[in-house]
Amino acid sequence: MMEAILFYILASVAVIAALLVITRANPISSALMLVVCFLASAGIFAMLGATFLAVLQVLLYAGAIMVLFVFVIMLIQTDPKDLKKRQMTFGKLLGAAAAVYLAIVLGIAVWRPPFIAAPQAGEAFLTPSTIGHQLLTTYVLPFEILSVLLLIAIIGAVVLAKKKI
Amino acid sequence: MMITVHHYLLLSIALFVIGAIGVVTRRNALIIFMSIELMLNAVNIAFLAFARWNLLIEGKMIVLFVLAVAAAEAAVGLGIVISIYRNRQTVYVDEMRLLKG
Amino acid sequence: MIPFIVIAALKVVFIFGVILSLVPVLIWMERKGAAYIQDRRGPNRASILGIRMGGVIHSLADALKLFTKEEIAASSVSKPIFYIAPMIAFFVAIVIVGVVPFAEPVAIAGYEFTLQIADLNAGLIYVFAMSSIGVYALLMAGWSAAGKYSMLGALRAAAQMISYEVALGLSVVAIFLLSGSLRLQDIVFDQGALVWHWNAVRQPLAFVLFIAALFAETNRLPFDLPEGESELVAGYHTEYSSMRFALFFMGEYTHIAVGSLIIATLFFGGWQFPFIDASIIRENINNIIIFGWPVAGIMALIFGWWLTTKFRRRYKDLRDFEPLVWGVPIMLFAVLLFISWAGLISRGYLDSIPAEVGDIAVFLIQMGTLLAKAIFFCAVFIWVRWTLPRFRYDQLMNLGWKVMVPLGVANVAATAAVMAFY
Numbered sequence: 001m002m003e004a005i006l007f008y009i010l011a012s013v014a015v016i017a018a019l020l021v022i023t024r025a026n027p028i029s030s031a032l033m034l035v036v037c038f039l040a041s042a043g044i045f046a047m048l049g050a051t052f053l054a055v056l057q058v059l060l061y062a063g064a065i066m067v068l069f070v071f072v073i074m075l076i077q078t079d080p081k082d083l084k085k086r087q088m089t090f091g092k093l094l095g096a097a098a099a100v101y102l103a104i105v106l107g108i109a110v111w112r113p114p115f116i117a118a119p120q121a122g123e124a125f126l127t128p129s130t131i132g133h134q135l136l137t138t139y140v141l142p143f144e145i146l147s148v149l150l151l152i153a154i155i156g157a158v159v160l161a162k163k164k165i
Numbered sequence: 166m167m168i169t170v171h172h173y174l175l176l177s178i179a180l181f182v183i184g185a186i187g188v189v190t191r192r193n194a195l196i197i198f199m200s201i202e203l204m205l206n207a208v209n210i211a212f213l214a215f216a217r218w219n220l221l222i223e224g225k226m227i228v229l230f231v232l233a234v235a236a237a238e239a240a241v242g243l244g245i246v247i248s249i250y251r252n253r254q255t256v257y258v259d260e261m262r263l264l265k266g
Numbered sequence: 267m268i269p270f271i272v273i274a275a276l277k278v279v280f281i282f283g284v285i286l287s288l289v290p291v292l293i294w295m296e297r298k299g300a301a302y303i304q305d306r307r308g309p310n311r312a313s314i315l316g317i318r319m320g321g322v323i324h325s326l327a328d329a330l331k332l333f334t335k336e337e338i339a340a341s342s343v344s345k346p347i348f349y350i351a352p353m354i355a356f357f358v359a360i361v362i363v364g365v366v367p368f369a370e371p372v373a374i375a376g377y378e379f380t381l382q383i384a385d386l387n388a389g390l391i392y393v394f395a396m397s398s399i400g401v402y403a404l405l406m407a408g409w410s411a412a413g414k415y416s417m418l419g420a421l422r423a424a425a426q427m428i429s430y431e432v433a434l435g436l437s438v439v440a441i442f443l444l445s446g447s448l449r450l451q452d453i454v455f456d457q458g459a460l461v462w463h464w465n466a467v468r469q470p471l472a473f474v475l476f477i478a479a480l481f482a483e484t485n486r487l488p489f490d491l492p493e494g495e496s497e498l499v500a501g502y503h504t505e506y507s508s509m510r511f512a513l514f515f516m517g518e519y520t521h522i523a524v525g526s527l528i529i530a531t532l533f534f535g536g537w538q539f540p541f542i543d544a545s546i547i548r549e550n551i552n553n554i555i556i557f558g559w560p561v562a563g564i565m566a567l568i569f570g571w572w573l574t575t576k577f578r579r580r581y582k583d584l585r586d587f588e589p590l591v592w593g594v595p596i597m598l599f600a601v602l603l604f605i606s607w608a609g610l611i612s613r614g615y616l617d618s619i620p621a622e623v624g625d626i627a628v629f630l631i632q633m634g635t636l637l638a639k640a641i642f643f644c645a646v647f648i649w650v651r652w653t654l655p656r657f658r659y660d661q662l663m664n665l666g667w668k669v670m671v672p673l674g675v676a677n678v679a680a681t682a683a684v685m686a687f688y
Binding site: 001003004007011014015018019021022027030031034037038041044045048049050052053056057060061064065068069072073075076087092095096098099100102103106107110111115116117118119121122124125130131134135138139142146149150153154156157158159160161163 | 173183185189191192203210218243244248256
Binding site: 056064075 | 386395398406421431446448
């Protein structure tokens with residue numbers, strides 16, 4: 001019961017915030033709404049027994065990536081009056097319709113039995129130490145590649161943002 | 166009221182499709198970017214829901230990697246947006262039609 | 267059975283009450299500390315019927331003033347964001363306290379009870395996550411106010427907090443390695459009661475990095491560039507007035523209090539009493555109560571007597587009687603303690619103290635220990651603020667990225683190497 005209430009609250013917050021993200025004209029409002037959406041998603045993560053990832057989601061997405069977004073928007077934003085008016089074209093409508101169609105198809109695809117509650121999760125599933133252990137044993141190669149990727153991203157961002165190299 | 170894996174999957178689908186609509190209908194590069202982040206986040210929810218119902222740690226690992234890749238992507242993407250803005254004074258994708266800088 | 271949610275709510279009310287009542291005390295400490303460092307007396311005028319409490323009444327007067335002031339918002343501000351920002355600043359500061367353990371888990375009347383709102387298994391990451399949310403308050407406040415200074419303050423705040431978060435995170439990785447857990451309760455247990463097992467001694471570099479990064483996170487001098495009164499006219503909260511300004515102000519002091527609690531928990535053994543193990547306290551709690559009772563009485567008596575000796579006819583009005591107003595009741599209280607102690611001893615009640623009373627006494631000792639450590643670090647915050655000058659912006663960034671981050675990485679590597687080979 002408690003779980004259901006929590007789920008519906010968090011899910012509705014996430015969906016409404018997501019809708020606001022794509023409908024606000026001002027990118028700042030969009031970004032802040034996206035933060036709300038991410039926080040609600042973090043709550044969903046925690047409900048799914050991934051407390052560590054929930055906290056990491058807040059730390060990384062809400063605390064770092066979105067701050068970067070807001071920072072960039074503030075840097076390049078001039079005046080709210082310069083924002084472009086919304087404009088509907090046939091192509092856009094088609095794209096949106098296709099996306100809604102995708103939602104329907106996916107919904108039908110996943111809606112199949114068994115409709116069961118989640119199984120009891122053990123301590124090994126819940127603790128963050130399992131993630132750390134896996135990261136340095138089974139997933140050590142992706143982990144190392146990821147570090148290279150992050151290095152490339154750092155260098156790329158610096159090169160892109162620098163005026164003169 | 167029982168919450169099944171389907172609830173989480175429907176939530177994930179809803180967020181993913183909202184993100185997709187954002188990508189196809191908006192012209193502001195920053196908002197398109199945010200919509201992509203939204204889609205990544207939706208996928209994370211699906212992964213974690215499957216991980217929880219099958220008690221597999223793999224779902225969590227994938228989410229961890231998605232988070233890290235999203236961070237890298239955001240850094241580079243925002244760098245691109247800034248450099249476009251510096252050259253063109255715009256963030257609207259329909260005004261960026263020249264291949265040549 | 268009391269439902270779980272009632273206990274949780276009571277814990278929230280109690281812990282938030284403790285933290286919030288620290289705020290006026292901290293403001294008083296700040297003003298008095300500043301005054302003594304600058305060789306003056308500090309606030310000592312405001313009084314209620316002559317009672318000044320050494321200046322604490324000034325905090326009350328400030329609160330009253332801020333509550334009743336008119337609320338002004340410039341016409342160009344973005345209203346919703348402008349109004350939400352101070353709430354976030356305060357919320358983020360206080361919500362971190364949710365994972366701080368105030369005492370050892372005890373079983374009171376069949377309940378497994380811990381004075382900790384949420385025992386997350388990723389507790390320390392939660393602390394960082396919440397403090398990283400805090401930057402939104404500054405960004406939103408600065409951006410929505412639509413002023414140059416606010417905007418500059420917000421941009422500085424964002425850059426500074428993101429930079430120092432890296433150093434903050436790296437500095438505690440070594441502690442994760444040592445204690446093998448992210449749970450704050452486990453970190454406290456791992457440190458034990460012996461002072462040379464505390465993380466401040468085992469990881470001095472991590473401690474220095476952590477405390478420096480925490481100063482940056484709380485936007486205190488020497489890292490207060492986002493506010494910088496002399497350059498930015500208070501930065502992101504330039505445009506705020508009345509209670510919304512007060513929320514920023516309270517947020518800052520709450521952040522100091524909570525940050526001190528985190529330092530005490532991570533590096534100074536949390537609720538562990540120095541040198542005396544928790545189990546020893548628990549075994550001897552009856553003796554501690556029996557002997558602590560009259561000792562408390564004697565101390566109260568001496569303190570009350572000292573206060574009454576301060577009585578002089580200096581101002582020729584009500585203020586003269588303040589030492590008596592405090593001193594006499596304290597001495598009466600001391601006498602009451604003696605009488606009750608003697609009464610209980612003579613009737614033999616103290617020979618068989620119920621286990622619950624002992625548990626509560628242990629719990630109070632541990633909580634008092636943690637709060638004492640935290641208040642000491644609050645004093646350090648104040649001392650540093652009024653001693654060091656502000657950094658220049660490039661110095662700030664150099665320190666963050668070129669000194670603290672490499673040192674943090676080196677510390678992690680060294681700790682890992684030592685742990686691997688021994």
